[in-house]
Amino acid sequence: MGSFDGSRPGRPRQAEAGLEWDSREFPPEAAQEAAGDHHVKTGIFVSRWAAALWLVAFVIVPTVKAQPPSPTRKTDAAEIARLRQETSAGVARLEQWRVPASGLYAQPTGWWNAANIVTTLVNYARVTGDRSVLAAVDATFERANAANKTNNFLNEYNDDEGWWALAWIDAYDLTRKPKYLAMAKTIFADMAAQWEEPTCGGGIWWSKKDQYKNAIANELFLSVAAALANRDTDRAARARALDWAHREWTWLEHSGMINAQNLFNDGLKSKNPKACTNNGQNTWTYNQGVILGGLVELARADKNPALLQQADAIASAAIAHLVTPEGVLTEQTVHGGDAPQFKGIFVRNLMLLHKAAPQSRYKAFLLTNAQSIVAHAAPDHAYGGNWEAVVDSADATRQSSALDALVAALAMR
Secondary structure: OOOOOOOOOOOOOOOOOOOOEOOOOOOOOOOOOHHHOOOOOOOOOOOHHHHHHHHHHOOOOOOOOOOOOOOOOOOOHHHHHHHHHHHHHHHHHHHOOEEOOOOEEOOOOOHHHHHHHHHHHHHHHHHHOOHHHHHHHHHHHHHHHHHHOOEOOEOOEHHHHHHHHHHHHHHHHHHOOHHHHHHHHHHHHHHHOOEOOOOOOOOEOOEOOOOOOEHHHHHHHHHHHHHHHOOOOOHHHHHHHHHHHHHHHHHHHOOOOEOOOOOEOOEEEOOOOOOOEEOOOOOOHHHHHHHHHHHHHHHHHHOOOHHHHHHHHHHHHHHHHOEOOOOOEOOOOOOOOOHHHHHHHHHHHHHHHHHHOOOHHHHHHHHHHHHHHHHOOOOOOOOOOOOOOOOOOOOHHHHHHHHHHHHHHHOOO
8 A cells, every 4th residue: 555644544645636525415316306405595604793693602512521412402593594604604715725727626635525525515505505606516527637637537546436426426416417427327337347356255446556445445336336226317227236236235244344333444454365354444434424325325225224223333333432522523633635524524424314314313413513613613714624623724625524514414404
């Protein structure tokens, strides 16, 4: 593997062309269920006094052992309005890092981060009804490949490809533009070509160059396959995608990457390729997040609620073990260009799980995190990498990750 950049395991990345995003949600093509989300138009700026009101009235960050908002507590209309204003202001701040000519984002925000920002913006548009950000999403679709010197959002990393596939699936769900779904299918076909069974009995490689099988690439492959099984307009293609989703989940579940705490470690040791073992590396928050969205999609495709129970077990383990004493999601490190993105990926996939199988504790957890982010925000609505502390640094990666949490909390209304 390449050198470690201090955040993402095994990844010698410092943002290829350096700027981008990711988009996704949970409405399937075949079922046509996506039309009924709550959309509320919202403006893009918030005044200082409104932000202050938000901090006083909505943000009460606990100072002792995890005491999240009561699961039975209802957020009132005024609180929702303040959260919507803050989220819109945060999106406006995010867009200050966008490079219009490329549709990407200023360093240190990289290629895969940009895919995640697409997802952030699409979810924001879906939850608030503010579709003005969709022009930026389309600009990324049309310009990013040329800027990054890639074709069809393909490169040497299968996880990068997975983020882009999910981004365009999410954009398709909201806009119904066929070009987005077609691109996701193209990316998926390239990922599927990386499936390999002699090493560890299956799974796709993390990189097309480095022989490493890890959680994130395979969770993404599961998520894309299951999503396409729910959306592809061609019956045979849907069946093929569902078969891949079944193969991937069966392999993941028995791969050994799920530890005794019900959390995914980073990947596998393959010194003996016929008897791979858990490598014991970090239980990154995004490894606990992407799997939630993948299982939600597979549960929908299979009409199998037992898969949601498995997702709940993983989500519950993350909420129990990967938090501060106050119940705020935390990462082992937020150094480097990758790790600051991870927590947002977890919370937005928890949002999808809550939509499929509502739990009051999910809602309480998401509200706690949103409250803490806003309480520690900079005056210009920039958010840091540590959601329980003052802003450490400001960039589009940290901003979009925190916005995932604000959007998820807003979706709890």
